[in-house]
Amino acid sequence: MFCRLGFAINPPYVVGVAKIFLVDDELTMVQMVAEVLQADGHEVFPFTSVNGVSEALTLHQPDLVITDLYLDRKSAQGLDIVRKARALSPPPAIIMITGFGTVESAVEAMKAGAFDYLEKPFKLEELKLCVQRALTHTEMVAENRQLRKELKKQYRFTQIVGTSPPMLEVFRMVELVADTDATVLILGESGTGKELIARSLHYNSRRAQGPFIPINCSALPENLLESELFGHRKGAFTGAISDKVGLFQEADGGTLFLDEIGTMPAPLQSRLLRVLQEKEVRRVGDNSATLVNVRILSATNENLESLVKNGRFREDLYYRLNVIAIHLPSLKERREDIPLLVAHFLRDKLHARANLPFQVSRRTMETLCAYHWPGNVREFENAIQRATVLAALPLIRTRDLPPAVQASAPRDDGSEEIPEGLLTAGETNRPPPNSAEQSCAITPVDTPMAAGNLKDFIRTQEQKYIEHVLRTLRGDKEETARILEISLATLYRKLSESSE
Numbered sequence: 001m002f003c004r005l006g007f008a009i010n011p012p013y014v015v016g017v018a019k020i021f022l023v024d025d026e027l028t029m030v031q032m033v034a035e036v037l038q039a040d041g042h043e044v045f046p047f048t049s050v051n052g053v054s055e056a057l058t059l060h061q062p063d064l065v066i067t068d069l070y071l072d073r074k075s076a077q078g079l080d081i082v083r084k085a086r087a088l089s090p091p092p093a094i095i096m097i098t099g100f101g102t103v104e105s106a107v108e109a110m111k112a113g114a115f116d117y118l119e120k121p122f123k124l125e126e127l128k129l130c131v132q133r134a135l136t137h138t139e140m141v142a143e144n145r146q147l148r149k150e151l152k153k154q155y156r157f158t159q160i161v162g163t164s165p166p167m168l169e170v171f172r173m174v175e176l177v178a179d180t181d182a183t184v185l186i187l188g189e190s191g192t193g194k195e196l197i198a199r200s201l202h203y204n205s206r207r208a209q210g211p212f213i214p215i216n217c218s219a220l221p222e223n224l225l226e227s228e229l230f231g232h233r234k235g236a237f238t239g240a241i242s243d244k245v246g247l248f249q250e251a252d253g254g255t256l257f258l259d260e261i262g263t264m265p266a267p268l269q270s271r272l273l274r275v276l277q278e279k280e281v282r283r284v285g286d287n288s289a290t291l292v293n294v295r296i297l298s299a300t301n302e303n304l305e306s307l308v309k310n311g312r313f314r315e316d317l318y319y320r321l322n323v324i325a326i327h328l329p330s331l332k333e334r335r336e337d338i339p340l341l342v343a344h345f346l347r348d349k350l351h352a353r354a355n356l357p358f359q360v361s362r363r364t365m366e367t368l369c370a371y372h373w374p375g376n377v378r379e380f381e382n383a384i385q386r387a388t389v390l391a392a393l394p395l396i397r398t399r400d401l402p403p404a405v406q407a408s409a410p411r412d413d414g415s416e417e418i419p420e421g422l423l424t425a426g427e428t429n430r431p432p433p434n435s436a437e438q439s440c441a442i443t444p445v446d447t448p449m450a451a452g453n454l455k456d457f458i459r460t461q462e463q464k465y466i467e468h469v470l471r472t473l474r475g476d477k478e479e480t481a482r483i484l485e486i487s488l489a490t491l492y493r494k495l496s497e498s499s500e
Contacts, residue, residue: 017041017042017043018042018043018062018063018064018131018135018138019042019043019045019060019061019062019063019064020037020042020043020044020045020062020063020064020065020066020131021045021047021053021056021057021060021062021064021065021066021067021085021092022034022037022044022045022046022047022066022067023047023048023050023053023065023066023067023068023071023078023081024047024048024066024067024068024071024097025048025049025068025071026048026068027048030046030047030048031046032124033066033124033127034046036124036127036128037128037131040128042131045060045062049071050071050077050080050081053081053084054084057081057084057085057088058088061088061092062085062092063092063093063135063138064092064093064094064095064131064134064135064138065081065082065085065092065093065094065095066094066095066097066127066131067081067082067094067095067096067097068096068097068098069096069097069098069109070098070099078096078098078109079108079109079112082094082096082109082112082113082114083112083113085113086112086113090141090142091113092138093115093134093135093137093138094113094114094115094116094134095114095115095116095117095118095127095130095131095134096109096114096116096117096118097117097118097119097120097122098119098120099119099120099121115134115137116130116133116134118130160174160193160196160197160200161337161340161341161344162334162337162340162341163336163337163340164329164333164334164335164336164337166329166333166334167329167334167337170197170326170327170328170329171474173324173326174197174200174201174204174326177201177324177326178200178201178204178205179204179205179206180205181207181295182323182324183276183295183296183297183298183320183321183323183324184198184201184297184298184323184324184325184326185261185298185299185300185304185321185322185323185324185325185326186198186297186298186299186300186325186326186328187299187300187301187325187326187327187328188299188301188327188328188329188330189301189328189330189376190301190375190376190378191375191376191377191378191379192328192329192330192331192376192377193328193376193377193378194259194299194301194328195214195257195259195299197326197328198212198214198255198257198259198297198299199212199257201255201297202254202255202257202295202297205255205295207253207254207255207295210251210252210253210254210255211250211251211252211253211254211255212251212254212255212257213247213250213251213254213255213256213257214257214259215228215229215247215256215257215258215259216259216260217258217259217260217261217263217264218259218260218263219260222265222267222268223237225264225265225268226267226268226271226284227240227244227246227284228246228247229246229247229248229268229271229272230246230248230271230281230282230283230284231243231244231245231246231248231249231281231283231284231286232244232246232283232284232285232286233283233284233285233286234285235285237284237285240284240285243283244283246281246283248275248281248292248294249281249290249292251292251294252292252293252294253293253294254294254295255294255295255296255297256294256295256296256297257297257298257299258272258296258297258298258299259298259299260299260300260301261298261299261300261304261321262300262301262302262304262307262313263302266312266314269313269314269317270314272317273314273316273317273320275292275294275296276296276317276320276321277320279291279292279293280292296321298321304318304321304322305318330373330376331373331376331377331380332372332373335369338365338368338369338380339365341377341380341381341384342360342365342368342384345380345381345384345385346358346360346384346388349388350394351388351391351393351394354393354394356394357394358388358391358394358395358396359394359395359396360395360396361395361396361397361398361416362416363397363398363409363410363412363413363416364396364397364398364400364401364416366409366410367398367401367405367406367408367409367410368380368383368401368405370408370409370410371404371405371408372408382402383401383402383405384396386400386401386402387400387401397416398416462494463494463497463498466480466484466491466494466495466498467498469483469484470495477491477492
């Protein structure tokens with residue numbers, strides 16, 4: 001094992017070029033190590049004292065800092081460098097080296113934030129492997145940070161598509177309760193996106209760094225569901241060959257999402273009620289309880305009030321879960337969102353053979369708007385995915401839709417080959433043929449003729465489209481700039497020009 005506090009490395013990691021700070025009061029050692037690291041392609045900043053290190057850390061933002069613990073043979077100035085380096089965002093990895101190696105100094109260095117510890121005299125190969133391992137760790141941390149950022153972005157409110165009045169009410173409720181610990185009951189038909197709302201509540205809350213644990217209460221029999229939720233001790237029942245931590249404990253510090261809560265057996269309802277009241281769980285076969293800090297979100301497509309009246313669901317548990325209720329509308333209750341959903345599910349998809357973005361014929365859009373969608377958004381997404389696979393052209397036509405959806409198609413009036421073009425939602429409603437009460441906004445963006453020169457006309461239409469996209473994304477400027485394929489600075493400039 002090469003690094004004193006590290007792990008054996010076999011084979012060595014492969015890392016890219018890095019920016020490395022090297023701090024040691026021995027000039028010969030600094031020159032030797034710098035040459036070795038530069039030979040590996042790294043950019044090295046050598047220092048023989050603490051002078052100028054603090055300013056250089058802020059200015060150059062290194063990927064790795066290698067520093068001696070005792071720079072003047074008396075005080076542990078290297079620990080000050082560690083603390084200053086760890087205060088950077090993002091912080092670099094740190095390797096501490098010293099000729100006075102003791103367990104105490106190693107522990108102190110690691111507590112201060114050092115990644116690894118190496119004692120003089122060391123072999124250059126030892127140092128190189130420690131550097132590789134430290135840089136690999138830095139890359140993994142950066143990747144994890146980016147994945148968390150992308151995950152949070154995926155479940156931002158702007159990723160929930162819809163501008164219809166029922167969906168605007170959902171957004172309002174989610175924004176109000178997301179960053180609280182309130183227990184939320186999400187109601188809606190199957191396929192309306194209840195888990196998506198639950199994840200949005202979690203990833204837009206103060207618990208976003210904690211775990212999000214979902215479980216479908218209807219997917220397991222009672223005894224297995226109890227073990228999954230509460231855990232068990234070894235020997236508690238036949239087959240319990242080892243201790244098991246339950247999902248309540250796994251979700252500690254985060255959120256537990258109980259889907260299909262209406263199917264939970266009565267005995268487990270009593271145990272869940274106790275968790276909500278006492279904030280503690282007791283594993284099956286255990287004599288002691290464990291405190292947990294968990295936010296409970298639940299969802300159902302059943303009428304819990306009816307279940308309470310029929311004695312199938314505890315009334316006291318119902319009121320504990322129903323602190324805040326969010327009702328998700330069915331797709332047939334928000335048909336004006338269908339064009340937006342089409343654009344959302346077709347985003348970034350290209351035709352396999354033509355390598356062109358998909359368009360939707362006018363007749364296809366009217367068919368999508370006329371169908372009643374019993375499976376809601378889940379069925380809708382599957383239908384669009386099927387159409388992109390079967391479409392012979394980059395234009396999705398009615399015949400590419402599932403047979404059940406095709407049955408709702410209006411009479412063929414020649415619009416099958418006409419692309420719908422640029423779509424807007426929530427501004428103009430036009431009912432599909434033969435359906436007076438069903439409306440779906442599928443009109444192209446309004447481009448009225450106006451007096452004036454061509455330059456002014458184009459600028460006006462550009463401003464209107466930017467405002468339309470920004471309004472559709474509920475003011476999210478970063479997402480608007482991405483959709484428009486312009487920089488954020490350009491977007492701000494164009495917005496300021498439109499307000500003049």
